[in-house]
Amino acid sequence: MPASKRIPPSDKSAPLFAALDLGSNCFHLLIARPEGSSFRALEAHSVEVRLAEGLADTMRIGRAAWARGLTVLGEFKERLEAHDVAHVRVVGTQTFRRAQNARAFIAEVSALLARPLDVLSGDEEARLIYLAVSRALKAHSGKLLVVDIGGASTELIVGKGEVQHLAFSTQMGSVTFSARFFPEGIVTREGMSAAEEQAKRELTQRREVLLKAGWDHTLGASGTLTSLRDIMRLKGWSEGTITQDGLDKLSTALFEARDISSLSLL
Numbered sequence: 654m655p656a657s658k659r660i661p662p663s664d665k666s667a668p669l670f671a672a673l674d675l676g677s678n679c680f681h682l683l684i685a686r687p688e689g690s691s692f693r694a695l696e697a698h699s700v701e702v703r704l705a706e707g708l709a710d711t712m713r714i715g716r717a718a719w720a721r722g723l724t725v726l727g728e729f730k731e732r733l734e735a736h737d738v739a740h741v742r743v744v745g746t747q748t749f750r751r752a753q754n755a756r757a758f759i760a761e762v763s764a765l766l767a768r769p770l771d772v773l774s775g776d777e778e779a780r781l782i783y784l785a786v787s788r789a790l791k792a793h794s795g796k797l798l799v800v801d802i803g804g805a806s807t808e809l810i811v812g813k814g815e816v817q818h819l820a821f822s823t824q825m826g827s828v829t830f831s832a833r834f835f836p837e838g839i840v841t842r843e844g845m846s847a848a849e850e851q852a853k854r855e856l857t858q859r860r861e862v863l864l865k866a867g868w869d870h871t872l873g874a875s876g877t878l879t880s881l882r883d884i885m886r887l888k889g890w891s892e893g894t895i896t897q898d899g900l901d902k903l904s905t906a907l908f909e910a911r912d913i914s915s916l917s918l919l
Contacts, residue, residue, distance in 0.1 A: 667686045667687050667688075668686075668687070668739040668740065669684060669685070669686055669695070669736055669737070669738040669739055669740070670684075670685050670686070670687070670692065670738070670739070670740045670741075671683065671684045671685070671733055671736075671738045671740070671741045671742075672741075672742050672744075673726075673729060673741065673742070673743040673744070673766075674744055674746075675704070675722070675726075675743065675744065675745045675746070675749070675762070675770070676704070676746050676748075676803055676804055677703075677704050677705035677708070677746060677747050677748040677803050677804025677805035677806070677826055677828055677829070678701060678702070678703055678704070678705065678803060678804030678805075678826070678827055678828050678876065678877075679699050679700060679701050679702060679804070679876060680699075680700050680702050680704075680722065680725050680726065680729070681697075681698065681699045681700075682696070682697070682698040682699075682729045682732060682733075683696070683697050683698075684696040684697075684732065684733070684736055684738060695736065696732060696736070698728075698729065698732070699876070700725045700728075702718065702721045702722050702725055703718055703721070703804065703828050704718045704721075704722055704748045704804065704828075705718075705747070705748045705752075705804045705805035705826060705828040705829050705832075706718045706828055706832060707832070708748055708751060708752060708805055708828070708829050708832075709829040709830075709832050709833040710832065710833070712751065712752060712753050713752055713753050713754045714748065714752045714754055714755065714758050719758060722758070722762075723761060723762070723765060726762060726765055726766060727765065729766075730765065730766055733766075741766075741768055742771070743762070743763075743766060743768055743769070743770045743771065744770070744771045744772070744773050745759070745762075745770055745771070745772045745773065746772075746773055746778055746803060746805070746806065747775070747778075747803060747804070747805035747806035747822075747824075747826065748804070748805050749770075749772040750772060750773075750774070750775070751805065751824075755772075759772070775806065775808070775821075775822025776820060776822065778806075778808060778822060779801075779808040779809075779810050779817075779820035779821070779822055780810075780817060780820065782799060782801045782808050782810060782874055783797075783799050783810040783812050783817045783820065784815065784817075785874070786799050786872060786874050787812065787814060787815045788815065790872075793814075793870075794869075795813070795868075795869030795870055796811065796812070796813045796818075796866075796867060796868045796869045796870075797810075797811065797812055797813065797868060797869070797870050797871075797872055798810070798811050798863070798868035798870070798871045798872070799811075799812070799871075799872050799873075799874055800871065800872070800873050800874065800875075800878065801873070801874045801875045801878075802825070802826070802827055802873075802875045802877040802878055803826050803827070803875060803877075804826045804827055804828035804829070805824070805826035805828060805829045806822050806823060806824060806825065806826050807822075807823045807825040807826065807855075808820065808821065808822050808823075809821045809823070809859070809863065811863065811866045811867075811868055818866055819862065819863075819866055821859050821863075823855045823856065823859070824855060825851070825852055825855050827877045830848055830851075830852075833848075834847050834848040834851075835848075835913070838912055838913040838914055839911060839912055839913075840907040840908060840910070840911060840912075840913060841908075841911070842908060845904065845907075845908075873895065878895065881895050881899075881900075881903075882894065882895055884899075884903060884918055885899040885903070887918060888902070888918065890902050890903075906918075
């Protein structure tokens, strides 16, 4: 199982908790044990499923993505049973909100895991994202703009401390945009221009409200943004942040490669 992390347990007598986050790009599993006023992670797994792969064209979860999702969840179930986890919550995000056949997939997931699956609203997803970021930062002065680019949606949240002031969930995602504007991994200037225009349309109606709210720091909270940061640091385009100059250089590299599978980031 890729992108996995196992950490030695602490108090073995405490009951275990687990969270399964079924995103539009990756499925995540975290198993943890209470430790004081917090939790200690025992295992963390993140597996790319690309559940939203066919969403832009058909508004349905495709057969291949469906099968990948159930395979990964079967592996997650084995980990839950190995630890005899007492408390489990399973949640789904944008693809579960939008896909026409989501109800049938939810039924299969619930049967496989023998647990209900809760579909988060866009507002609730944004609230939880911001809460996780604010608690991870602990003491952080100033107002934050938190951006989370998922597989089928992007959340933008402004807040200070643990208090969220406003939040938006938009229909922009790494998987759906890739399938719609860069089919088969082919990057063209026309496709990039169309993707940028669509993103601008999604953000224009929220721009004034966001600017009026204002913020002091911008933070990214997703695998897509982590990958962008790592690429820019690896290429020497930044020292660990995502910059406009770095994005411009990455766009140029994508145009020159044309086929993303031939792109070298070393």
